[in-house]
Amino acid sequence: MAFVAPKETFSGKVFEVTIGTDKAISFGGENVLPFHSFEGTVPHRPVIAYEIQDVPPEDWPETVRSVYEGVSSDPVSWARFCEDKLNAKAIALRLIGTHPDRENKGPEEAKKVVSDVLSAIKVPLIILGSNHVEKDSEVLVAVAEAAKDRNCIIGKAQEGNYKTITAAAMAHNHKLIAMSELDINLSKQLNILITQMGFPKERLITDPMCSALGYGIEYTYSVMERIRLAALTQNDAVMQPPLLGDVGTYVWKVKETQASETELPSWGSLKERSITWEAVTAAAMLVAGAELLIMRHPEAVVAVERFIDELMQ
Amino acid sequence: MALTGVEIFKLLPKTNCKKCGHPTCLAFAMKLAQRQASLDQCPDVSEEAKRILGEASAPPIRPVSFGSGDRTLKMGEEMVLFRHEKKFVNPAAFAVEIKDTESDDRINSVVEDVLSSEIERVGQKLRIDAILINNVSGEASRFEAVVKNVSEKAPNVPLIIATGNPEAAEATLKIVASRRPLLYGANKDNAEQMANIAKTYKVPLGVKADGLEALSSLTEKIKSLGVEDLVIDSGAMKAKDIIEHNTLIRRAALKKNFKPLGYPVINFCQREDKILEALIASLGVMKYSSIVVLSSVEKWKNLSLFTLRQNIYTDPQVPMQVEQKVYKIGEPRPESPLLITTNFSLTYFIVSGEIENSKVPSRLAVMDCEGLSVLTAWAAGKFTAAKIAQFIKESGIENEISHRELIIPGYVAILSGAIEEKLPGWKVTVGPKEANGIPAFLRQRMS
Numbered sequence: 001m002a003f004v005a006p007k008e009t010f011s012g013k014v015f016e017v018t019i020g021t022d023k024a025i026s027f028g029g030e031n032v033l034p035f036h037s038f039e040g041t042v043p044h045r046p047v048i049a050y051e052i053q054d055v056p057p058e059d060w061p062e063t064v065r066s067v068y069e070g071v072s073s074d075p076v077s078w079a080r081f082c083e084d085k086l087n088a089k090a091i092a093l094r095l096i097g098t099h100p101d102r103e104n105k106g107p108e109e110a111k112k113v114v115s116d117v118l119s120a121i122k123v124p125l126i127i128l129g130s131n132h133v134e135k136d137s138e139v140l141v142a143v144a145e146a147a148k149d150r151n152c153i154i155g156k157a158q159e160g161n162y163k164t165i166t167a168a169a170m171a172h173n174h175k176l177i178a179m180s181e182l183d184i185n186l187s188k189q190l191n192i193l194i195t196q197m198g199f200p201k202e203r204l205i206t207d208p209m210c211s212a213l214g215y216g217i218e219y220t221y222s223v224m225e226r227i228r229l230a231a232l233t234q235n236d237a238v239m240q241p242p243l244l245g246d247v248g249t250y251v252w253k254v255k256e257t258q259a260s261e262t263e264l265p266s267w268g269s270l271k272e273r274s275i276t277w278e279a280v281t282a283a284a285m286l287v288a289g290a291e292l293l294i295m296r297h298p299e300a301v302v303a304v305e306r307f308i309d310e311l312m313q
Numbered sequence: 314m315a316l317t318g319v320e321i322f323k324l325l326p327k328t329n330c331k332k333c334g335h336p337t338c339l340a341f342a343m344k345l346a347q348r349q350a351s352l353d354q355c356p357d358v359s360e361e362a363k364r365i366l367g368e369a370s371a372p373p374i375r376p377v378s379f380g381s382g383d384r385t386l387k388m389g390e391e392m393v394l395f396r397h398e399k400k401f402v403n404p405a406a407f408a409v410e411i412k413d414t415e416s417d418d419r420i421n422s423v424v425e426d427v428l429s430s431e432i433e434r435v436g437q438k439l440r441i442d443a444i445l446i447n448n449v450s451g452e453a454s455r456f457e458a459v460v461k462n463v464s465e466k467a468p469n470v471p472l473i474i475a476t477g478n479p480e481a482a483e484a485t486l487k488i489v490a491s492r493r494p495l496l497y498g499a500n501k502d503n504a505e506q507m508a509n510i511a512k513t514y515k516v517p518l519g520v521k522a523d524g525l526e527a528l529s530s531l532t533e534k535i536k537s538l539g540v541e542d543l544v545i546d547s548g549a550m551k552a553k554d555i556i557e558h559n560t561l562i563r564r565a566a567l568k569k570n571f572k573p574l575g576y577p578v579i580n581f582c583q584r585e586d587k588i589l590e591a592l593i594a595s596l597g598v599m600k601y602s603s604i605v606v607l608s609s610v611e612k613w614k615n616l617s618l619f620t621l622r623q624n625i626y627t628d629p630q631v632p633m634q635v636e637q638k639v640y641k642i643g644e645p646r647p648e649s650p651l652l653i654t655t656n657f658s659l660t661y662f663i664v665s666g667e668i669e670n671s672k673v674p675s676r677l678a679v680m681d682c683e684g685l686s687v688l689t690a691w692a693a694g695k696f697t698a699a700k701i702a703q704f705i706k707e708s709g710i711e712n713e714i715s716h717r718e719l720i721i722p723g724y725v726a727i728l729s730g731a732i733e734e735k736l737p738g739w740k741v742t743v744g745p746k747e748a749n750g751i752p753a754f755l756r757q758r759m760s
Contacts, residue, residue: 003573005565
């Protein structure tokens with residue numbers, strides 16, 4: 001019996017998205033399953049953005065907080081450090097300080113941080129709210145304007161606030177993250193609602209909600225695989241935006257990235273363990289279909305970039 | 314591909330003799346098609362029919378195992394390409410490589426690491442499953458000595474005997490054949506000799522070739538020599554080749570019923586950079602490896618790999634559950650808060666994670682609701698006031714705490730009155746709807 005390689009080609013393809021202006025970068029655009037370049041085209045490698053925030057990262061575990069000591073008290077120096085020293089290809093600014101349970105900063109303050117960061121960097125910026133449905137709609141509307149003409153990604157638009165955030169992204173020419181909670185149908189529904197407002201589906205990024213390794217990652221993994229299969233095999237246009245894996249924020253709050261080796265000797269060294277936890281979570285998201293990742297620890301990012309090198313070349 | 318009942322019927326004696334326990338040959342054929350009967354129940358079936366039916370009913374990826382006793386490692390039998398379609402069956406085995414050129418001290422310390430690698434996670438015991446001993450020296454005598462040493466120090470750990478030298482293979486199998494190691498292996502130059510050794514010592518055989526075409530011809534050749542328990546290696550080393558080869562192998566087996574590649578796959582994932590090695594091994598776990606070979610077994614690396622494998626190999630149709638009990642988070646005192654939720658593992662992980670984030674030591678009562686989340690369990694009548702009250706009473710928590718206040722999820726606020734009625738002396742407080750509101754909620758109570 002002679003071997004004939006059972007290659008598969010698809011009618012659908014993932015939208016190609018370009019973000020930024022000075023040092024613009026593109027991702028998506030493939031017409032095959034993740035890293036299946038043997039049967040189709042994979043024009044771009046996935047993009048990893050470094051996460052920074054508008055307030056000092058006091059809630060980040062020591063292993064990752066210490067990397068940014070000396071720069072993280074100010075979002076501008078933090079962003080510069082990522083661009084200049086870590087060679088970040090993109091930066092994700094999370095406005096966590098606007099959350100009512102945190103510093104409760106107002107939209108004007110958020111606007112200033114965004115403007116300051118934007119004037120300090122050349123790489124593309126992803127602007128994230130604090131994941132508070134009502135507050136995000138105020139804050140993201142304000143910052144979308146402050147970031148106009150810089151071709152940013154803003155997010156996350158959710159079922160409860162997508163109207164105002166979508167309108168702001170549309171008015172100021174940004175890309176938009178649509179997030180729903182671990183369900184392919186909810187994800188499709190939200191993308192439909194957003195495009196029905198006149199927002200072009202080619203400018204969307206789908207976030208099916210990330211989970212950390214050991215904490216429900218299999219749900220995110222399978223939802224991503226199913227979204228990608230729908231995009232390719234059924235040529236379903238609302239399922240064709242690139243996928244986001246918002247890895248760092250989920251990983252750096254689980255026990256495995258915080259418990260000391262003294263406390264749990266069978267888990268081994270905390271530093272390597274926590275970095276690997278972030279890297280493996282990111283790798284799983286990539287293999288499931290993510291084209292855009294948001295991560296925190298530089299050593300995890302370097303390992304994942306090397307992993308992508310091996311998958312692409 | 315599997316045959317239909319009618320196709321099977323045509324191959325049966327059509328005597329309706331009932332000796333198989335079914336009223337007619339057609340009824341028996343239907344049962345065979347549904348895999349609810351076995352062909353050996355028919356005493357009169359022809360050899361020809363046995364051959365055809367045997368081939369058609371064989372699983373597309375052959376079940377192969379190595380090792381012995383309760384540490385036996387089962388591989389193959391996979392039926393799908395994507396885990397949401399159906400549960401992945403036999404979890405990838407992790408094997409660590411020992412080179413026979415390494416010092417005895419180093420070898421002993423790796424064996425020690427393997428023996429102490431077991432950890433428990435969500436009720437499962439996870440460990441490094443096997444040791445691959447590689448005949449890098451090319452010498453039979455050194456290899457034999459190392460295999461002997463390792464097999465004595467790790468008497469229950471399944472072994473992979475990695476040598477292309479038939480003499481070395483035979484010398485070591487004389488010592489360890491009874492443990493059913495995997496002999497890895499055969500290549501285009503030694504296929505006959507290796508197949509004979511595998512046959513003589515009744516061990517499964519690893520087969521390596523360069524690329525999928527060469528691999529297909531080589532497995533066919535070895536099968537014709539009478540060895541069918543094979544594990545295959547396409548020579549893929551780089552991540553790009555691993556995902557390509559493993560995907561094509563599984564597709565060929567499942568979608569084309571292509572027998573020459575219908576075997577479990579072994580992948581070599583060793584890298585200088587140990588974090589990168591964890592990622593390559595992860596790729597193997599997600600993309601169809603049955604054996605993932607590692608260069609080292611650091612505890613921190615094991616933990617990620619064990620967890621990923623556990624996550625990927627869970628049954629997508631059955632919600633993961635955690636044990637019903639009152640969990641302590643931090644070091645709660647008698648006056649610390651008591652919260653309740655359901656035992657869907659994702660719910661538990663998220664809620665306990667947020668309580669941990671709050672840094673407020675607490676108790677979390679996790680109630681068995683058959684793995685449903687809070688709202689679903691409530692809607693299904695499994696998370697009701699009566700059941701919650703009964704659980705709290707029977708849990709014995711009243712002896713551990715100095716207060717009588719229960720914090721319930723915001724989504725079931727409606728239950729608060731009813732619970733207070735059924736739990737006299739208790740006060741029910743409605744907590745946040747979403748877990749991410751827990752840290753603020755708990756911290757506010759403290760201030």
